[in-house]
Amino acid sequence: MTEEKKSKAYDPKEVEDALYKEWLEKGFFHGNENGTLPSYSIVIPPPNVTDILHLGHALNNTIQDILIRKNRMDGFDAEWMPGADHAGIATQVVVEKQLVKEGTTRRELGREKFHERTKAWAYRNKEYILGQLKRIGCSCDWERTRFTIDEELSNAVKEVFIRLYEKGWIYRGNRIVNWCPSCQTSLSDDEVEHEDRDGHLWYIKYKMKGSDTYLMVATTRPETMLGDTGLAVNPKDQRYKKFVGKTVILPILEREIPIVADAFVDLEFGTGVVKVTPAHDPNDFEIGQRHDLEQINILNNDGTLNANAGKFKGMDRYEARKELVKELEKKGHLEKTEKYDLSVGTCYRCHNTVEPYLSEQWFVKMDQLAAPAVEAVKNGELRFHPDYWSKTYLHWMENIRDWCISRQLWWGHRIPVYYCEDCNEQIVAREMPEKCPKCEGTKLYQDEDVLDTWFSSWLWPFSTFGWPQETAMLKKFYPTKVLVTASEIIFLWVARMVMAGYEFRGKLPFNDVYIHGTVRDANGVKMSKSLGNGIDPIEIIEKHGADALRISLVLATPDGQDPWIARNTFEGGRNFVNKLYQATRFVMMRMPEGQKFDASQPPKEDLILVDSWILSRLERTIEEVNRYISEFRLNAASKSLYSFTWNDFCSWYIELIKPDKPEDPIREGSLKVAIYVLDNIIRLLHPFIPFVTEEIGRKLNECLVHQRETLTFGPWPKAGALKKDAKLEESFNSIQSVVNAVRSVRAEMNVPPGKRSDLFVRITDREMGKLLEEYQDYFRSLAKINALHIGDKIKKPGLSASAVISGAEIFIPLEGLINVEQEKGRLEKELTGLKDQLEKVSKKLANQDYLKNAPKDVIEKDRARKTDIEDRVEKLNNNLEQLLGW
C-alpha cells in the first residue's frame, strides 16, 4: 500500500463556476413581471463604482441573496434588481487624480471629454464589481442591471426635479454651505463628518473707534476676521450694554465695523463678544441678516484667500492663519492663546476640513416630504430591524433641514435649469429651449452644476423599474419587500427613499429595513481601503469557496452588531461545508444499489427511537429557522442550522445508525430517515450555501423517486409536516447521558481509545432501565462497550471506575488500568460539586417565603431535584468508601 493518501475534502472550485453558469443560462434568476406568482423584490444598495467590493459588501449581498433565494424557493416570483451608483464626488476625485498623474487636469481636458473619460472608467469598474457579485453567488436578475447615470434613470431624475420645482419645493438661494476646498464643491450637511481636533482659541483685541478701550474676542479661526463685518454681544449682557451701536476698528484691515446685540451670543462662553463673519459661518450669516451686516467672502474655491484678504491674498487658509496671528502679535492685537479642542467638519470623501462658505446653491425643502415618512414609522408601516434604529431615523426626520442638492462637479446629472443671457430668465425644462420664453432671446446656457449623487439614489426603488412610465415591472415589483443595508446611510439614503416613495408613488418603497453591522478586522477596526486592512472577498472565494465565505459571514455577524473578521474566520465555514458534504458521501455510500426512496413524504413506518428523535429535532429546527428568517435574524437561523447539522445529525444520528460491524448494512428504516433529513437540511441551507447544496441535491437524486433539477425553486421546508415529541427527546437525552458518562470516565482514567471495556449499569429508575435495555445496541459502539450488563441488582465489580447519573449508576471494570488515587480524586471532586448544589437547593426549600410565593411547578421541580441530588450523593459516597478498601 504505497498509494499516496488523496484528500477527500470537498473542492468548491470544481462546482461553483459551473453551477452559476448553468443557473444563468436557464434564467433561474429572472423575475417575471407578467407571471401570477406573488412578488418578492429587493433592490440592491447600488455599490459605488469607485470601490471594488470588500467584505462589507459581501455580507450585505449575502444577506439579500439569502432572503431572495429563500422566498424564491417558497413560491414567490423573486426579483433582485442589481446595479451600481455613479458616485459623483468619489468618482470625479479618482479620475482627477489619474489626470494629475498624466500631467493634465479636467479643465484642460474640457467638460465633455472629461465626462466621456469618467463614464468609460465608471462602466469598466461597474462590470468588475458586478462580476464580484456573481462570484459570491448572488442570484440577481442580471438582465435588468441598472446604473444611476443611465439614460432611463437620468430621465427620472429630471422628472423629479421638475415636479418638485413646480410644487415650489426646490429653490435656489445664497446660503452658507459646507465647502470642500479639495473637491471644490458644496456638500450637504449629511456628507460632512465631524472629527475632534486639537485646536486653539485666540483672544484678539478689537479697539473702539476713537478710544483706547477695546473689546476682546475669542476665535478658533482667526483668519476669518478678514471677513468680519461686525461684533455681537448678548442684549442682556450688562458688561457690554454701553457699547452696542458703537463702532470698533477691525485689526490689520482697519475696517470700521458696528457692535450689535443678538440673543445668539452666550454670556458664559469666552469673552461674551463674538466676531461676526456672515460669509463664513452659518450663525454669523443669520446674525448678519438680522442686523443687515455686509457679507464679505475672503476665500477662493480652492481654499486660498482672495482679494478681500488684503496682503494675505493668494495664501492658503492655514498659511494665512499663521501669518495673520504673527502679525496680530507683532502689532499688539493678540492678548493670549489657549489650547482648545474642537470638532471640525470634514469631507466624507477626501477628509479635508470643510469651510462654511457663502454661495448660490439649489435646495430641496424637506418638511413636507418628511411628514409621511415620519408617520410611516410611527404607525408601524415601516419597520427597522433591529427596531432601535427607528429612533435614530425619527430623530433625524423630525429635525430635518433643507437639502443642498447642487454640486460643483462635472460628473453627475446636470441640473435641468437654463438661463437666458439677455434677460437672466431662469427656465426649468427637460431639454434646452430654443429661445427664452420671456424675451425670446436665443443665447441660453445650462446651469453649470450637477445634482447630488443621492438625488438619483433616492429614486432607486422605482426609477429602476421604469418610472415615470407605468411599466409592468413597476406594477409587479413596487413596493419592494425589504431594504438591506448598513447603518451609515440611514439618513443619506434610506430616509430619502422613503420620502421619494411617498411623494412620487404614494406608497412607501419597502416595509422592512434590515440594518446589519459594519465589518471590522480582528482588532475591531473598521475595514476600509484607506486603512489597508480590507480583505477582498475574491481572495476568500479562491481559497475556500463562495459557500464558505457566505456562511462564515452570516455565522460571524451577530444580529445588529458589527462582526469582527479575520482570515481564519472563514475556516469555520469551510469546515462546515465540508462536513455536510462528507455526511452526504457517507449516506450515499451506504445506499444499496438501485434503491430509491420517496423523500417527498416524511417516513412514518419502521421507526426506532433515534429516527423519531432526529425527525422531532428536524421539525424543531424547521420551525426555528422559519421564525428567525421572518424576524430577520439570519445569524440565529444559521447557528440553528449549523448545530442541527453538525451535532444532531452528524455526531449523534449518523453515529447511532452505523451498524455494529462496518460491513453490515444500515437498517432500511433509518436509511430512509437519513435521506429525508439530509434532503431537508440541504433545502434549508440552500439560501445560505447555494452551491454545495445544489451539488448534493444532484447526488441525492440518484436515490430519490422524485428527482429535482434544482433547489432554486424549492420546495422550502415548512413546519408542521413532522411530529415534535418533547418526551421522546428527553428519553434520548438519557441515552446521551450514559454515553457521555462512559466517555468521560474512560478519558479521565486514560483507557486507551482502541480498547473496548465492559460496562455494568445498575438501574435505579424503571423508565431508564427500559430505555437502556431497548436501545443498548445503539450506544454500545459510541461508548466502546464490550460486554454489557444491565439490571437493578447489578453489583459493583471489584476494581472499577464509577459514575452516577440520574436513574442509573455505571461501573467500568478497570483491572490493571485504574489509578486508585486518581479515581478517588475524581469522585471527590464531583461529590463536592454536588454537595454545593444540594446545600443551595435545600436552603431554598427551607425558605417559607419561597414556598408561599413561588409557583407550584417551580417548587415541585426543586423538590425532585433535591431528591435526585441526595440520591447521587449517597451513591457517590458508597463508591468512594468501597474504593478506600483497595
Place this chain on the structure above:
RNA sequence: GGGCGAUUAGCUCAGUUGGUUAGAGUGCUUGCUUGACAUGCAAGAGGUCACUGGUUCGAUUCCAGUAUCGCCCACCA
C-alpha cells in the same frame, strides 16, 4: 452638549415574558490516522454575568445610579 447602544469564558457572541448546575463557536490542554470527514473524533480546564443600590421569596434577566467603551446627532465663537 443631546440621544442611542453595549458591558456574560482568553477572544467573538447566545441567553425572548425573573425560577435547575449560565451556553455556543473559536482558542487553549490531553488522548486518538476510528469504518464519511485530521477541514475530523473524544475528553478537559476556563465565568463574583462591569460596579453600587433598589424591587422581589428569588435578579445575568426588571428599576435607579456609577464607571468604561462604541455609535449617531449638534451653530456655541
